[in-house]
């Protein structure tokens with residue numbers, strides 16, 4: 351069964367849905383790397399957790415799969431709604447999702463993979479290699495990873511559903527996955543064509559808009575230079591108009607920047623390029 355029929359009948363443009371499934375309150379000094387270097391007061395800072403859906407009349411692509419209930423609970427995160435219930439509210443049958451794209455393999459982006467037993471899963475080869483390497487066990491990396499998720503990825507590979515990419519790759523008409531590294535070894539951006547112009551899902555290359563605007567790096571980094579380089583890549587894409595809408599990975603202000611979805615998903619989802627009429 352295809353996912354819900356849409357009036358959008360262009361095979362290469364999509365509606366992008368930003369879905370919030372979790373939240374927490376942290377502090378600026380926890381968010382920004384070496385915060386003392388900025389000589390600014392500390393203070394509370396919200397952090398929201400999202401996954402993203404790209405869909406048209408032909409395809410439904412899920413970008414990242416959120417943290418598992420256990421993965422969120424063990425770190426004290428608040429789940430505002432479960433990923434399966436949010437997919438249900440969007441009329442998405444997980445068993446019929448065309449493709450799952452993982453921007454990286456952190457616990458809050460690669461949980462719940464068991465919900466999608468049929469879908470090919472696209473992820474950077476470098477990302478999978480890293481999380482299977484001995485460095486994944488080191489304290490500063492281990493905190494962000496769930497062993498169960500890496501096990502799931504192994505299972506998906508054994509089933510022949512893992513699609514490993516290197517550099518950048520067009521994974522469907524109008525959907526390009528672009529590897530930038532930095533935050534994790536194989537962190538990716540996802541560029542999507544919509545009827546309202548190209549959208550960049552920055553995921554954790556840009557957790558907060560403030561990172562990009564003020565050139566402040568997030569605290570969790572695999573490669574400092576690559577993370578700055580990813581800022582430059584995103585800035586160039588925005589400045590040249592290559593992308594018209596920038597979607598952050600965790601900024602609590604993200605949903606307000608785009609058209610809210612009402613009904614069951616009120617305050618939990620916004621949309622770009624929704625079919626009209």
Ligand SMILES: [Zn+2]
Pocket residue numbers: 456458459554599600
């Ligand atoms: Zn994240």
